[in-house]
Amino acid sequence: MTETRPTHYQQLVNPFVPAEVLAAEQVELIHRSALGVLEDLGMRVLLPEARRLLAEAGAVVDDDSMMVTVDRGLVQSALDTAPAVYDGYGGVPERTVTFGGEHVVFAPVGGPPYVSDRERGRRTGTIEAFEDLMRLAQSFDVLHIHSPSVEPQDVDPAFRHYRTGRAQLVLSDKMPFFFGRGPAQIADAFEMVRLVRGLTEEEFAANPYVYTVVNTNSPRQLDVPMAQAIIDFARAGQIVMVTPFTLAGAMAPVSLAGALVQQHAEALMGITLGQVVRSGAPVVYGGFTSNVDMRSGAPAFGTPEYVKAAIASGQLARHIGLPFRSSNVNASNAPDAQSAYESMMSSWGALMGGANVLMHAAGWLEGGLVASLEKYIIDVETLQTFAEAFQPVDTSEAELAIDAMQEVGPGGHYFGAAHTMERYATAFYDPVVSDWSNHGQWIEAGSPITAEHATRVWKQVLDGFEPPPIDAARVEALDDFIARRTEEGGAPPLTT
Amino acid sequence: MTETRPTHYQQLVNPFVPAEVLAAEQVELIHRSALGVLEDLGMRVLLPEARRLLAEAGAVVDDDSMMVTVDRGLVQSALDTAPAVYDGYGGVPERTVTFGGEHVVFAPVGGPPYVSDRERGRRTGTIEAFEDLMRLAQSFDVLHIHSPSVEPQDVDPAFRHYRTGRAQLVLSDKMPFFFGRGPAQIADAFEMVRLVRGLTEEEFAANPYVYTVVNTNSPRQLDVPMAQAIIDFARAGQIVMVTPFTLAGAMAPVSLAGALVQQHAEALMGITLGQVVRSGAPVVYGGFTSNVDMRSGAPAFGTPEYVKAAIASGQLARHIGLPFRSSNVNASNAPDAQSAYESMMSSWGALMGGANVLMHAAGWLEGGLVASLEKYIIDVETLQTFAEAFQPVDTSEAELAIDAMQEVGPGGHYFGAAHTMERYATAFYDPVVSDWSNHGQWIEAGSPITAEHATRVWKQVLDGFEPPPIDAARVEALDDFIARRTEEGGAPPLTT
Numbered sequence: 004m005t006e007t008r009p010t011h012y013q014q015l016v017n018p019f020v021p022a023e024v025l026a027a028e029q030v031e032l033i034h035r036s037a038l039g040v041l042e043d044l045g046m047r048v049l050l051p052e053a054r055r056l057l058a059e060a061g062a063v064v065d066d067d068s069m070m071v072t073v074d075r076g077l078v079q080s081a082l083d084t085a086p087a088v089y090d091g092y093g094g095v096p097e098r099t100v101t102f103g104g105e106h107v108v109f110a111p112v113g114g115p116p117y118v119s120d121r122e123r124g125r126r127t128g129t130i131e132a133f134e135d136l137m138r139l140a141q142s143f144d145v146l147h148i149h150s151p152s153v154e155p156q157d158v159d160p161a162f163r164h165y166r167t168g169r170a171q172l173v174l175s176d177k178m179p180f181f182f183g184r185g186p187a188q189i190a191d192a193f194e195m196v197r198l199v200r201g202l203t204e205e206e207f208a209a210n211p212y213v214y215t216v217v218n219t220n221s222p223r224q225l226d227v228p229m230a231q232a233i234i235d236f237a238r239a240g241q242i243v244m245v246t247p248f249t250l251a252g253a254m255a256p257v258s259l260a261g262a263l264v265q266q267h268a269e270a271l272m273g274i275t276l277g278q279v280v281r282s283g284a285p286v287v288y289g290g291f292t293s294n295v296d297m298r299s300g301a302p303a304f305g306t307p308e309y310v311k312a313a314i315a316s317g318q319l320a321r322h323i324g325l326p327f328r329s330s331n332v333n334a335s336n337a338p339d340a341q342s343a344y345e346s347m348m349s350s351w352g353a354l355m356g357g358a359n360v361l362m363h364a365a366g367w368l369e370g371g372l373v374a375s376l377e378k379y380i381i382d383v384e385t386l387q388t389f390a391e392a393f394q395p396v397d398t399s400e401a402e403l404a405i406d407a408m409q410e411v412g413p414g415g416h417y418f419g420a421a422h423t424m425e426r427y428a429t430a431f432y433d434p435v436v437s438d439w440s441n442h443g444q445w446i447e448a449g450s451p452i453t454a455e456h457a458t459r460v461w462k463q464v465l466d467g468f469e470p471p472p473i474d475a476a477r478v479e480a481l482d483d484f485i486a487r488r489t490e491e492g493g494a495p496p497l498t499t
Numbered sequence: 500m501t502e503t504r505p506t507h508y509q510q511l512v513n514p515f516v517p518a519e520v521l522a523a524e525q526v527e528l529i530h531r532s533a534l535g536v537l538e539d540l541g542m543r544v545l546l547p548e549a550r551r552l553l554a555e556a557g558a559v560v561d562d563d564s565m566m567v568t569v570d571r572g573l574v575q576s577a578l579d580t581a582p583a584v585y586d587g588y589g590g591v592p593e594r595t596v597t598f599g600g601e602h603v604v605f606a607p608v609g610g611p612p613y614v615s616d617r618e619r620g621r622r623t624g625t626i627e628a629f630e631d632l633m634r635l636a637q638s639f640d641v642l643h644i645h646s647p648s649v650e651p652q653d654v655d656p657a658f659r660h661y662r663t664g665r666a667q668l669v670l671s672d673k674m675p676f677f678f679g680r681g682p683a684q685i686a687d688a689f690e691m692v693r694l695v696r697g698l699t700e701e702e703f704a705a706n707p708y709v710y711t712v713v714n715t716n717s718p719r720q721l722d723v724p725m726a727q728a729i730i731d732f733a734r735a736g737q738i739v740m741v742t743p744f745t746l747a748g749a750m751a752p753v754s755l756a757g758a759l760v761q762q763h764a765e766a767l768m769g770i771t772l773g774q775v776v777r778s779g780a781p782v783v784y785g786g787f788t789s790n791v792d793m794r795s796g797a798p799a800f801g802t803p804e805y806v807k808a809a810i811a812s813g814q815l816a817r818h819i820g821l822p823f824r825s826s827n828v829n830a831s832n833a834p835d836a837q838s839a840y841e842s843m844m845s846s847w848g849a850l851m852g853g854a855n856v857l858m859h860a861a862g863w864l865e866g867g868l869v870a871s872l873e874k875y876i877i878d879v880e881t882l883q884t885f886a887e888a889f890q891p892v893d894t895s896e897a898e899l900a901i902d903a904m905q906e907v908g909p910g911g912h913y914f915g916a917a918h919t920m921e922r923y924a925t926a927f928y929d930p931v932v933s934d935w936s937n938h939g940q941w942i943e944a945g946s947p948i949t950a951e952h953a954t955r956v957w958k959q960v961l962d963g964f965e966p967p968p969i970d971a972a973r974v975e976a977l978d979d980f981i982a983r984r985t986e987e988g989g990a991p992p993l994t995t
Contacts, residue, residue: 018520019518019519019851020516020518020519022515022516022518022851023515023516024514024891024892025892025894029892029894032894032899033894033899036899036901039901040901040904044901044904044905046909047909047910070909125938220909220910222904222907222908222909222910222911222912222913223904223908223909223910224909224910251926251927252913252914252919252923252926252927253912253913253914254912254913255913256900256903256904256913256916256918256919257900257913257916257918257919257922257923257926258893258897258898258899258900258918258922258926259892259893259898260892260893260894260895260898260899260900261898261899261900261901261903261904261918262900264899264900264901264904265900265904294926294927296927296935297923297924297926297927299935299936299937300914301935301936301937303927303933303935305884306884306927306928306930307883307884307885307886307887307888307890307928308887308927308928310884310888311888311892315892334933334935335933335934335949336934336936336938336941336946337946337948338836339835339836339948339949339950340834340835340836340838340839340877340948340949340950341839341877341932341933341934341948341949342836343836343837343839343840343843344839344840344842344843344877344880344881344884345933346840347839347840347843347844347847348843348881348884351843351847351851352888355515355518355847355851369938372938373938381836381837381840384840385840385844387803388801388802388803388806388840388844389803390803391803391804392520392803392806392807392848394803395520396520396521396525396755396756396807396811397754397755397756398521398525398528398529398756399756401754402754402755402756402757403528403529403532403754403756403757403760404752404753404754404756404757404758404760404761405532405535405536405540405757405760407752407757408536408540408718408719408752408757408760408761409540411718412718412719413542413543413566413716413718413719413720414543414716414718414719414720415718416718416749416750417718417748417749417750417751417752417753418748418749418796420752420753422752422753422754422757423748423752423753426753426754427748427753427793428793430747430748430753430754430790430793431747431748431790431792431793431799431802431804432802432803432804434802436837437799437830437831437837437841438831438832438837439792439795439797439799439830440795440797440832441795441797442621442832442865442868442869445832450832450833452833452835452836452837453831453835453836453837454835454836
């Protein structure tokens, strides 16, 4: 084929009306129950500054027990100021993404301690693996923003954010992610972004250029680095995705409704803290409710409970008027059929539930312990399939093809029809990894399973990788900054 | 766990509002275009009796070219009499299924010439394999009716329907499927059903007890056995699923809109023939539109084009007020990740598109050339996941779990909470084949991939199979009938 199919993988819009598993009164009941939890039971907030800010806004704080209760009026004021839709910026205009509304943003796997591929096996995350994952993320338009990728444990934690920041900002022009590991690291991160994007402090503060995810310590606790991250990111006008990690039966009630009440309450507390810090700060409502295997306590993903929780969470997010973040997750140990069907259950549940951000969209395996390069490529295939399925059906006269039907008589075929010849090169989505060869060809090729094709693809992509053009002076400024900060001793992470 | 989780896999209802890819005016445009195709271009109908019946109803017939055109008035009369919702019956009340409305019926793989499993490899279909597939279908409540399973090529075609009929009716109490391979075979099939179900001819004619699928010979042709099947099943008041096999780029226009127009036109012709034969005969609108790989001409499934076609077909079916049949299909050569994600794309597209019947719901592989026992088990897992996800979320006070949140303090866990202890044994869906063990346990177990677990499961199910209790006198009557008909020479299939 000589022509190239035009793709529409950037700035995605999900055309489907969100699915619902809760009646309107059930949404309102869960919302009211969560408000009641915050008023009556409250949350433990470990960071004194966070307690002080909330107290100043009207929360009731007990500094001995560190318990904070907030009334529904304060929560509602926060929801009134949190924006429903806003843009986030990368290094070039094509990388601008919209959070909220009918927009969908895909971010690859983030956070695993291990990385794996079929050539080198399962191993501890390194900065080299992190950089390769940046190259993959940059190479596929269907991945819109970065994520923390794999944890590069060969780099000292005090300097790790320089390496991961540089990799995100120099190997890619997509919006970066930084962990909230204390004010010093966050300040470094913001400065690195400003240097590479060429932004003044005022320009940076006026729009989102970077984001983080804050997982509450379910049940009902917000630890020091997490509360600090909400404060620092909100203050800078950067995006915080507040995502309680509410596994039903473990860190949340065993009932789906109970887990959702707790998720909602914890998310509302994080969102409220952010708006208290800076009214109008961009925030995302994160849902991560799933269940555990009650035999072992192990987390399960892509379950029917996960599907319902994702759809319900979307309803709750729309109820409070915020963008909704969900995830493409599975609990399989290999990029096999289970990893695919659990991932698809999660992704379809999330996207039919109106998710605006799909995290871990490519590469997550083993319940999040591993970033798998093969799973990454397999997921890119399914993400592109979603992106294509989101495009409208053209019913113009030429596409209705009545002339072609007249040309091709009963019992004939369309392979050589004029209508086909005009369109065949670009008519259909061209897969990345799916193998459509027949049985004979497949046997001849050595009976490759999907993961084997995926190995070939990630190797090709990495071999052919070209970083985006980035102003050399800015990269130099970044490197000077990193050198100076490294000399100063870096920024050890803040812990609990 | 001692308690058993109550399941709701029979008489399934899909609670989701069907998704849409076409605006209302696009649905009407495709419908009108299809009516125009039937009026202006028509279809070739190879069976003289079918042409005669259509002519008597007002169609314009040219017996030389065998071309039949029908005007929109005749089509509309047929749509006025075809029922929107009706029940189909198995051997016991629990096997009653409803076609149409919000009801969903799952039928396993049907039609492949080959069968495969990890122990015996890929081989030609046999009656033994057919019988094993009946046992599997009977063993899972989430499979509601039968399908033609694998083609048992070790049985002479003139006697094959006796063996497949007996297997369906004696190893199972679910609604059987029979191919439309000529009036003699169909008459035999109906008699076998009556004998085992203990029905008079009048009782049988009053309600659906058996079904068939008619694939038009796209483009725009209806061959002899297919037209005959529509006539014979409709006359007997039994179900016909009219399903054009419209692969865009091969047997249908390369454009999605064009393929849908052709699918709709061909389906309307089949439906019209059925209603001309017997007003009110139960019919299902089948959609099978997918695309081909334009490099090789091979059919592709689970593509974005398939997803959109499935959703659009649901809209077209609801537009004409008929139950909608779609399929769980993939083009992979192995029960690997590709087979799973393509299957999930197909199934989610179908079910979000409001499919009332999901054919090939379990076991289809290799674009329909193979019935895979491993894929069968993997699909049962996903079907059960759908069935569970279809159940409502309980938001009663006890499920909201506020007391449990009070009991479990911040930073604690719910494993030992009273609320958890009361519910843990039955709280969550218990998977058939998903492996949630951690990496260490998984390595210790020999790193099994999903297909290996599936092998274990189908063997267990077959080993423990018990046929349903069926009146011995009825089975004897069936066997007497088969013996007599065999002696008479059976019923050679009708061909084109």
